Amino acid sequence: MTVEHPVKTDTIVDVLEKILDKGVVIAGDITVGIADVELLTIKIRLIVASVDKAKEIGLDWWEADPYLSSKASETNNKALEEENKKLNDRLQRLEQKLDVKESLPDKATTENY
Numbered sequence: 001m002t003v004e005h006p007v008k009t010d011t012i013v014d015v016l017e018k019i020l021d022k023g024v025v026i027a028g029d030i031t032v033g034i035a036d037v038e039l040l041t042i043k044i045r046l047i048v049a050s051v052d053k054a055k056e057i058g059l060d061w062w063e064a065d066p067y068l069s070s071k072a073s074e075t076n077n078k079a080l081e082e083e084n085k086k087l088n089d090r091l092q093r094l095e096q097k098l099d100v101k102e103s104l105p106d107k108a109t110t111e112n113y
Helices: 012-022 051-056 070-103 107-111
Strands: 024-034 037-048
Touching: 012 051
Parallel strands: none
Antiparallel strands: 024 037
């Protein structure tokens, strides 16, 4: 009589599903130096996770990137329009002040008369 042991084999799909479900963080630093003088440091941080898991842990930068999200493009356009309006209003106020200042008689010329 032989005893059979259940063998569980995971396929690459199963492994990938687990990784995306739980998330994996890979971190590392690369330092380049000469004679104990650090010239360059590169910090590498990589997270592999599903979109849902990323959102769950607070990573949602792609939603604000206009190259990756049409909603971000609309939001950025509105923000830019508002900023442009404020800057135009400020410019008009400054030009009006400058016009008023230029229209006043110069003290040096009025004192001579």
